[in-house]
Amino acid sequence: MGTTNHHHHHHHHQPTTFPIKKLITGALYTLLPLALLHVYLFPISLKQPKLITSTQSQKTSSPSIPSSLAAGEGVEHRHSPRSPRCDYSDGRWVPDSRGPRYNGTSCSTIKDGQNCMAHGRPDTGYLYWRWQPNHCQLPAFDPVSFLHLIQNKHLAFVGDSMARNQLESLLCLLSAASPPELVYRDGQENKFRRWVFHGYNATVSIFWCPFLVKGIEKSAAPGLNHNKLYLDSADDRWASELDRMDMVVFSVGHWFLHPAIYYENELVLGCHHCPELNHTEIGFFDVFRKAFKTTLKVVSSQDWSSPASSEKLVVVTTFSPAHFEGEWDKFGACPKKKPYKEGEKGMEYMDAEMRKIEVEEVEAAASKGAAKSGGRLRIEALDVTKLALLRPDGHPGPYMYPNPFADGIKEKVQNDCVHWCLPGPIDTWNEILLEMIKRWK
Ligand SMILES: *[C@@H]1O[C@H](CO)[C@@H](O)[C@H](O)[C@H]1NC(C)=O
Numbered sequence: 492m493g494t495t496n497h498h499h500h501h502h503h504h505q506p507t508t509f510p511i512k513k514l515i516t517g518a519l520y521t522l523l524p525l526a527l528l529h530v531y532l533f534p535i536s537l538k539q540p541k542l543i544t545s546t547q548s549q550k551t552s553s554p555s556i557p558s559s560l561a562a563g564e565g566v567e568h569r570h571s572p573r574s575p576r577c578d579y580s581d582g583r584w585v586p587d588s589r590g591p592r593y594n595g596t597s598c599s600t601i602k603d604g605q606n607c608m609a610h611g612r613p614d615t616g617y618l619y620w621r622w623q624p625n626h627c628q629l630p631a632f633d634p635v636s637f638l639h640l641i642q643n644k645h646l647a648f649v650g651d652s653m654a655r656n657q658l659e660s661l662l663c664l665l666s667a668a669s670p671p672e673l674v675y676r677d678g679q680e681n682k683f684r685r686w687v688f689h690g691y692n693a694t695v696s697i698f699w700c701p702f703l704v705k706g707i708e709k710s711a712a713p714g715l716n717h718n719k720l721y722l723d724s725a726d727d728r729w730a731s732e733l734d735r736m737d738m739v740v741f742s743v744g745h746w747f748l749h750p751a752i753y754y755e756n757e758l759v760l761g762c763h764h765c766p767e768l769n770h771t772e773i774g775f776f777d778v779f780r781k782a783f784k785t786t787l788k789v790v791s792s793q794d795w796s797s798p799a800s801s802e803k804l805v806v807v808t809t810f811s812p813a814h815f816e817g818e819w820d821k822f823g824a825c826p827k828k829k830p831y832k833e834g835e836k837g838m839e840y841m842d843a844e845m846r847k848i849e850v851e852e853v854e855a856a857a858s859k860g861a862a863k864s865g866g867r868l869r870i871e872a873l874d875v876t877k878l879a880l881l882r883p884d885g886h887p888g889p890y891m892y893p894n895p896f897a898d899g900i901k902e903k904v905q906n907d908c909v910h911w912c913l914p915g916p917i918d919t920w921n922e923i924l925l926e927m928i929k930r931w932k
Pocket residue numbers: 592593594595596597
């Protein structure tokens with residue numbers, strides 16, 4: 492473990508104890524050494540929050556879920572011409588005796604660190620919940636319908652390990668109907684992969700692009716202490732393939748919390764968590780917004796004049812909050828065994844802000860993109876932030892490693908309270924994705 496990090500993680504306050512002013516920016520998040528966890532991301536906060544006063548507006552609103560999400564919903568409705576459609580982000584988790592569609596035995600593509608059952612997680616209650624939207628029904632995942640919808644098409648997931656988590660959930664859900672064949676792999680740790688479902692000529696792929704824009708990960712070179720992000724250029728690794736994607740799911744966020752230097756027009760715009768450098772600390776919220784602006788602009792600016800340019804669906808999966816309750820490396824870092832009930836858990840300022848930026852940028856790009864493409868481009872948010880927030884029970888925790896307590900309970904144990912067990916809550920993201928694709932077709 493590094494010695495310079497402040498091992499004080501991000502506490503989740505109950506609404507009543509929530510500090511009134513939340514004018515923090517990303518300046519208070521830093522990262523543990525990545526090598527420790529192989530999970531690619533690990534947000535924690537500094538002990539001494541650095542308050543940034545410049546552009547942050549004083550936020551005094553209640554942190555309760557309904558009000559914070561209501562603000563976002565207002566945005567969606569105002570801009571949405573396709574009005575009466577279900578808002579899947581508004582709902583609650585209800586008990587469900589059906590249980591999961593797959594397990595680590597029936598699905599062979601689950602990443603080790605997320606195969607909670609195989610790693611000996613003893614409780615299974617977290618598998619028996621389904622999401623109940625408040626104003627409609629969310630049908631159970633139907634793999635055959637999904638495969639029909641992506642027949643002769645390419646569905647790409649682009650982003651970080653949360654994108655990968657969602658992709659692996661989808662592969663498991665689909666493999667109940669048809670086994671995927673891995674036809675391409677490249678990069679360390681399976682960062683770029685492609686599968687084909689042969690009966691359907693359907694392609695599903697994953698692209699490791701944790702910033703969406705061009706970036707250099709600090710792990711790329713020894714001595715690099717900061718990621719470098721070039722906010723005005725899309726990451727070519729996905730952008731160069733865009734023409735061959737019919738559906739794209741972007742899912743990023745946690746990597747923006749890492750220390751970084753930001754460039755725009757080849758000049759340093761500022762940095763995040765870089766006290767040793769002579770750059771201005773600008774946090775990561777504006778940067779996150781710029782990354783989405785650049786990304787969605789590239790998506791919209793394909794040549795739509797040709798009648799042959801096919802229709803495209805672009806989905807942004809919104810930010811998925813972490814659930815650390817104690818030290819990340821102590822026993823019981825995310826010990827909950829049940830979802831939160833409505834109103835039981837307020838959304839942290841950062842989580843709400845990340846989601847809001849994504850929803851706003853999607854809405855802004857959606858109308859422009861639809862106009863530019865003559866209706867052939869659809870851009871939508873897969874708004875899972877609240878669904879995710881309410882599922883502290885769905886993470887691998889110590890079961891990111893096999894049988895962590897085989898030799899008894901240990902005080903020190905690494906925990907993943909960010910990603911989701913497979914099967915687990917993230918399967919619901921794909922149930923919603925299926926409804927979005929149905930609506931699009
Ligand atoms: C896993 O799924 C398979 C196929 O659905 C089933 O036969 C098996 O009993 C399941 N195993 C566990 C441990 O649930």
